[in-house]
Amino acid sequence: MATAIASIGDEQAEIPAVIAPSLREGAEFEPLPEATLRRLYTYMLKCRTVEEKIRILFKQGRFSGNYFAAVGQEATAVGTTLDLLEKDAIAPSHRSFITHIMKGTPLKLLFAQLYGRKTSPDQGRSAPAHCGYAPLNIITPSSTIAAQLNIGTGIALAFKMRREPNVVIALSGDGSTSLGFWHEAMNFAGVQKLPMVFVVINNLYAESVPLYLQTAVTDISLKAQGYGIPGVSVDGNDVVAVYQAAREAIDRARAGEGATLLECKTYRWYGHSEIDPAKYRTPEEVQEWKQRDPIVAMEQRLEGLGLWNEAWKQELIAGFRQEIEEAVDFAEKSPVAEAEECLDHVYSFSVRERELDRKVWSPKFEVVRR
Amino acid sequence: MPVMTYIDAINTALREELTRDENVFLIGEDIGKMGGVFKATKGLQEEFGAERVMDSPLAEGVIVSSSIGAAMSGLRPVAEIQFADFITPAMDALTQQAAKLRYRSAGTQTCPLTVRVCYGGGVGGGLYHSQTNTSWFIHTPGLVVVAPSSPYDAKGLLKAAIRDDNPVMFFEHKKLYRSVKEEVPVEDYTVPLLKAAVKRAGTHLTAVSYGYTLRLTLEAAERMKQEHGVEVEVIDLRTLAPWDKETVLDSVAHTSRVVIVHEDNRTLGIGAEISATIAEQAFDCLDAPIVRVTPPDIPAIPAAAAMEHFYMPNVDKIVAAMEQVIRY
Ligand SMILES: Cc1ncc(C[n+]2csc(CCOP(=O)(O)OP(=O)(O)O)c2C)c(N)n1
Ligand SMILES: [Mg+2]
Numbered sequence: 001m002a003t004a005i006a007s008i009g010d011e012q013a014e015i016p017a018v019i020a021p022s023l024r025e026g027a028e029f030e031p032l033p034e035a036t037l038r039r040l041y042t043y044m045l046k047c048r049t050v051e052e053k054i055r056i057l058f059k060q061g062r063f064s065g066n067y068f069a070a071v072g073q074e075a076t077a078v079g080t081t082l083d084l085l086e087k088d089a090i091a092p093s094h095r096s097f098i099t100h101i102m103k104g105t106p107l108k109l110l111f112a113q114l115y116g117r118k119t120s121p122d123q124g125r126s127a128p129a130h131c132g133y134a135p136l137n138i139i140t141p142s143s144t145i146a147a148q149l150n151i152g153t154g155i156a157l158a159f160k161m162r163r164e165p166n167v168v169i170a171l172s173g174d175g176s177t178s179l180g181f182w183h184e185a186m187n188f189a190g191v192q193k194l195p196m197v198f199v200v201i202n203n204l205y206a207e208s209v210p211l212y213l214q215t216a217v218t219d220i221s222l223k224a225q226g227y228g229i230p231g232v233s234v235d236g237n238d239v240v241a242v243y244q245a246a247r248e249a250i251d252r253a254r255a256g257e258g259a260t261l262l263e264c265k266t267y268r269w270y271g272h273s274e275i276d277p278a279k280y281r282t283p284e285e286v287q288e289w290k291q292r293d294p295i296v297a298m299e300q301r302l303e304g305l306g307l308w309n310e311a312w313k314q315e316l317i318a319g320f321r322q323e324i325e326e327a328v329d330f331a332e333k334s335p336v337a338e339a340e341e342c343l344d345h346v347y348s349f350s351v352r353e354r355e356l357d358r359k360v361w362s363p364k365f366e367v368v369r370r
Numbered sequence: 371m372p373v374m375t376y377i378d379a380i381n382t383a384l385r386e387e388l389t390r391d392e393n394v395f396l397i398g399e400d401i402g403k404m405g406g407v408f409k410a411t412k413g414l415q416e417e418f419g420a421e422r423v424m425d426s427p428l429a430e431g432v433i434v435s436s437s438i439g440a441a442m443s444g445l446r447p448v449a450e451i452q453f454a455d456f457i458t459p460a461m462d463a464l465t466q467q468a469a470k471l472r473y474r475s476a477g478t479q480t481c482p483l484t485v486r487v488c489y490g491g492g493v494g495g496g497l498y499h500s501q502t503n504t505s506w507f508i509h510t511p512g513l514v515v516v517a518p519s520s521p522y523d524a525k526g527l528l529k530a531a532i533r534d535d536n537p538v539m540f541f542e543h544k545k546l547y548r549s550v551k552e553e554v555p556v557e558d559y560t561v562p563l564l565k566a567a568v569k570r571a572g573t574h575l576t577a578v579s580y581g582y583t584l585r586l587t588l589e590a591a592e593r594m595k596q597e598h599g600v601e602v603e604v605i606d607l608r609t610l611a612p613w614d615k616e617t618v619l620d621s622v623a624h625t626s627r628v629v630i631v632h633e634d635n636r637t638l639g640i641g642a643e644i645s646a647t648i649a650e651q652a653f654d655c656l657d658a659p660i661v662r663v664t665p666p667d668i669p670a671i672p673a674a675a676a677m678e679h680f681y682m683p684n685v686d687k688i689v690a691a692m693e694q695v696i697r698y
Contacts, residue, residue: 121475121476122475122476123476125473125474125475125476126474130474132475132478134475134478134479139439139442140474140475140478140479142467142470142474144466144467147435147463147466150431150432150435150436150439150463151435151438151439151442151463151467152439153432153435153436153439154435154436154438154439154440154441154443154447155439155440155442155443156439157436157439157440158440158442158443158445159443161395161421161440161445180431180459181435181462184427184429184431184432184435185432185435187429187432188426188427188429188432188436191427344476344477345473345475345476345477346472346511346512347512347514347536347612348472348480348534348535348536349564351511351612354612354615358650358651360651360652361619361622361623361652361655362623362652362654362655363623363655364624364655365573365623365626
């Protein structure tokens with residue numbers, strides 16, 4: 001079983017990375033079809049290529065604000081969101097930008113979002129990484145950590161009430177588990193047997209704060225017990241393990257059997273955001289995790305099955321780069337919203353007149369000056 | 371036309387909306403079998419089932435948040451907050467999520483939900499069962515804040531709120547629930563949101579209020595007529611945000627004198643906003659300083675009767691303010 005290190009105070013401690021057993025007692029996962037294996041890999045590679053490009057653009061000052069890269073965590077993002085139905089919802093965290101790629105939000109719109117352009121899904125309102133997309137049921141998130149989980153329960157409730165076979169994938173980090181919202185959402189999902197999968201992306205840090213200051217357990221999945229739902233921990237860098245565990249949870253949810261807590265143990269390679277040098281982690285720790293690159297691991301696995309070679313990889317990357325260039329071009333050529341458009345979409349009615357035209361009243365009675 | 375109490379009017383509005391639109395559902399603490407602590411949802415679970423009249427866990431955050439998610443998905447949730455005092459666990463959901471969802475998604479995601487909130491003092495409820503905190507939400511653009519003062523308005527405004535595409539906070543004063551009765555049509559009708567009502571016409575003084583204190587203001591206006599022959603125009607704001615400036619400023623343009631009465635804290639209560647707006651947009655209309663009748667700025671309403679009495683606006687205090695403004 002693979003182990004990972006994380007700094008606990010001045011010391012380094014080993015944190016076991018668990019491979020999840022199937023939720024069904026004694027059952028084994030079926031081997032995945034070759035096409036699925038290749039798709040899992042392809043999407044991880046695409047997500048990485050996109051995010052590395054985003055980081056460069058930010059460093060070049062081509063867009064402002066900030067960005068929260070999930071580089072190193074691709075197996076988790078991809079394994080939990082591959083092949084969702086169009087109406088399935090995603091309740092994203094600040095580090096879930098790449099799940100848009102999984103759901104099918106056009107790359108052009110995502111880059112327009114980073115650039116804050118009028119062509120973006122929210123027409124330049126939200127911060128770069130806080131992107132939603134209504135046509136694909138991705139909640140436009142706020143920055144409040146874990147709030148999306150609670151809202152996700154309502155979307156799941158609507159699926160349940162309308163007897164629709166859809167699910168909500170609710171993504172959050174290890175840090176989010178400390179908030180009341182997290183508890184409220186898990187509890188309500190348990191009580192109402194909501195069609196949800198709570199994916200806790202345990203990357204061992206919430207900004208600078210290590211896991212042991214966040215919670216007294218090492219396996220966050222343990223917390224599921226308190227809500228009467230199943231919980232599993234999985235090696236979040238093993239895309240096959242993540243996918244299999246997630247599929248099982250999604251199938252349960254679709255079948256009306258309720259929510260699952262899926263903890264994926266992984267690591268973000270870079271700082272919390274693009275302006276964080278992440279000095280709170282040792283270079284050795286980061287190096288150790290980079291050696292467990294989920295993409296390289298999948299390449300080795302595929303190669304063993306005769307499903308991978310370097311030429312194919314380069315071909316894929318070339319395709320992604322072209323799509324990215326087109327998206328960047330679209331974003332850079334897109335207009336910004338007119339300043340006064342900040343007055344729009346406050347209510348279902350317009351407040352423009354109210355804000356712009358401050359009428360003055362004069363006396364309608366006879367003025368008697370004393 | 372049957373005579374209804376305020377609580378009957380609310381119960382009726384909920385029943386009618388549940389019947390009219392299958393997307394409407396209710397969620398809150400103790401609203402099911404028990405019918406709510408004030409019985410606003412009495413009999414509704416029996417009639418519509420436990421899914422459409424849902425007892426939630428004791429968690430205001432999830433009551434409002436799940437309503438937001440359900441509303442995003444096209445349902446029309448009506449959430450109940452048992453006491454305004456306990457709305458704080460839902461503050462993120464209301465101010466950061468509901469208020470901003472339309473805005474942050476540029477209108478592509480919206481949450482047409484209604485949050486019914488039981489508020490107000492004067493019933494000996496003490497610090498945590500008496501608060502009037504409408505200002506917290508008036509201060510949050512994106513939310514519509516409504517507070518009816520009569521059974522007729524309660525029914526019509528609640529139906530309008532449920533059908534509205536914005537998140538609406540619907541404040542019900544607990545002291546009004548059973549103390550006022552009036553004829554309420556059995557037919558379907560709505561009272562428009564965002565519109566104040568002139569509840570009593572007058573030419574000498576404009577008095578602005580809402581909810582429970584609106585009724586006190588009406589009594590004070592009657593006394594001003596009896597005792598001084600002063601004709602007070604009484605405006606019921608009904609919707610506190612966005613409030614109906616036109617109706618208020620038009621009235622001020624005719625009367626030149628203003629008294630504002632509310633149960634919210636004085637500092638940055640809606641009276642402050644109305645006063646500032648009059649000063650900015652109708653300065654020439656004024657013949658006297660604006661006077662506010664509000665509680666003092668203390669953390670909450672004490673339970674002991676004498677202190678609660680000191681805290682609450684009442685008819686005597688309002689009459690005194692009106693006299694002061696007229697005498698100026
Ligand atoms: C309620 C709240 N508190 C603080 C923040 C600031 N903040 C943004 S991300 C973050 C850390 C989140 O950690 P985690 O949940 O583990 O997610 P990760 O960043 O590791 O993906 C903090 C403290 C916030 N956005 N919301
Ligand atoms: Mg984290």
